[in-house]
Amino acid sequence: MTDHEGLVSAYASDAELDAEATVRPKRLAEFIAQHRVRDQLDLLLRGAMGRGTPPDHILLSGPPGLGKTTLANIVAAELGAGIRVTSGPAIERSGDLAAILTSLGEGDVLFIDEIHRIAKPAEELLYSAMEDFRVDVIVGKGPGATAIPLDVEPFTLVGATTRSGLLTGPMRDRFGFVAHLDFYTPAELDVLIQRSARILRVPVTEDGSAEIAGRSRGTPRIANRLLRRVRDFAEVRADGTVTLETARAALHVYDVDELGLDRLDKAVLTALVDSFRGGPVGLSTLAVAVGEQPDTVEEVCEPFLVRAGLLARTPRGRVATEAAWRHLGRTPPNGTFGAAMPSTPDLFSGGSQEV
Ligand SMILES: Nc1ncnc2c1ncn2[C@@H]1O[C@H](COP(=O)(O)OP(=O)(O)OP(=O)(O)O)[C@@H](O)[C@H]1O
Numbered sequence: 001m002t003d004h005e006g007l008v009s010a011y012a013s014d015a016e017l018d019a020e021a022t023v024r025p026k027r028l029a030e031f032i033a034q035h036r037v038r039d040q041l042d043l044l045l046r047g048a049m050g051r052g053t054p055p056d057h058i059l060l061s062g063p064p065g066l067g068k069t070t071l072a073n074i075v076a077a078e079l080g081a082g083i084r085v086t087s088g089p090a091i092e093r094s095g096d097l098a099a100i101l102t103s104l105g106e107g108d109v110l111f112i113d114e115i116h117r118i119a120k121p122a123e124e125l126l127y128s129a130m131e132d133f134r135v136d137v138i139v140g141k142g143p144g145a146t147a148i149p150l151d152v153e154p155f156t157l158v159g160a161t162t163r164s165g166l167l168t169g170p171m172r173d174r175f176g177f178v179a180h181l182d183f184y185t186p187a188e189l190d191v192l193i194q195r196s197a198r199i200l201r202v203p204v205t206e207d208g209s210a211e212i213a214g215r216s217r218g219t220p221r222i223a224n225r226l227l228r229r230v231r232d233f234a235e236v237r238a239d240g241t242v243t244l245e246t247a248r249a250a251l252h253v254y255d256v257d258e259l260g261l262d263r264l265d266k267a268v269l270t271a272l273v274d275s276f277r278g279g280p281v282g283l284s285t286l287a288v289a290v291g292e293q294p295d296t297v298e299e300v301c302e303p304f305l306v307r308a309g310l311l312a313r314t315p316r317g318r319v320a321t322e323a324a325w326r327h328l329g330r331t332p333p334n335g336t337f338g339a340a341m342p343s344t345p346d347l348f349s350g351g352s353q354e355v
Pocket of ligand 1: 010011012020021023024025030031032033034063064065066067068069070071113160162192220221224
């Protein structure tokens with residue numbers, strides 16, 4: 001996975017996680033939107049609490065920054081349980097995982113982020129822990145190796161993944177509850193921004209909040225980040241209130257346009273349109289043209305550009321759609337790919353795409 005430091009990246013740096021903690025909802029009732037997932041989780045948790053048993057294991061999938069970590073913490077809070085947090089890449093050896101599992105208290109939640117990246121031997125150990133609350137720890141090597149069975153307290157695994165397609169079948173089958181998080185609509189992000197602004201004590205007007213929401217690429221993490229940047233601008237260059245004008249002026253300074261595209265997104269589209277007449281062009285050629293690594297272009301820029309109806313991936317290469325030409329203020333040539341697409345892309349009608 002590629003990390004990207006940009007203002008509209010859906011990934012967070014470690015430093016940013018601290019800023020996020022302030023506005024992170026603690027209970028299900030505070031979690032905005034995703035009504036279906038919220039309702040289903042509510043039933044699952046209440047049912048289990050009523051029976052006095054831990055709920056089924058929970059798999060949360062969806063692109064980064066939509067609230068998977070937040071929901072994992074909410075599950076523990078609603079259950080009144082402890083939570084242990086780790087991630088697939090952090091569990092290199094099955095012994096690491098055995099140590100975590102055997103230290104869990106009864107009813108605890110174990111949150112494994114990026115669970116699709118867990119090493120194979122650890123994954124197999126997890127199967128028996130999930131199913132029978134038991135792990136076999138192998139001691140020694142070769143013919144003299146022995147398996148020591150260890151009990152694990154009943155627990156609930158919450159797994160999060162941005163790539164549910166990479167999960168193995170046996171792994172997926174062991175989750176009793178699977179939820180997919182979708183991108184948020186601008187109206188939902190508007191509510192979220194107003195909530196964050198209240199917590200951060202930032203005065204924000206309705207149109208100021210709506211302006212930020214429309215540029216946040218359907219992602220709460222980006223919405224909260226843009227709010228923090230616009231707050232800086234409003235405090236330094238205006239009277240501290242986030243208004244339509246301060247939001248527009250601040251996001252102009254930070255190079256985030258009205259669709260939420262940043263400098264790199266626009267460089268990719270501009271190169272496609274101006275240097276390659278709209279394509280098709282291969283990924284590596286396009287990446288060289290904008291001075292970036294191919295995987296940054298592919299994993300950071302393209303998912304949103306595709307979802308926004310501005311770029312298409314075809315077997316012959318990347319192609320700018322008619323909407324892309326228009327967004328850049330250019331007249332599209334006849335026969336442009338996607339000529340039938342709306343000239344104002346509808347970002348939120350197609351559900352989410354995994355990145
Ligand atoms: N539904 C929501 N209501 C309010 N705030 C939200 C919601 N979803 C996410 N957020 C906020 O957005 C930020 C990012 O959320 P979170 O860390 O849970 O995302 P994630 O899906 O786990 O991302 P990653 O895959 O990168 O770990 C947090 O500050 C969180 O508080």
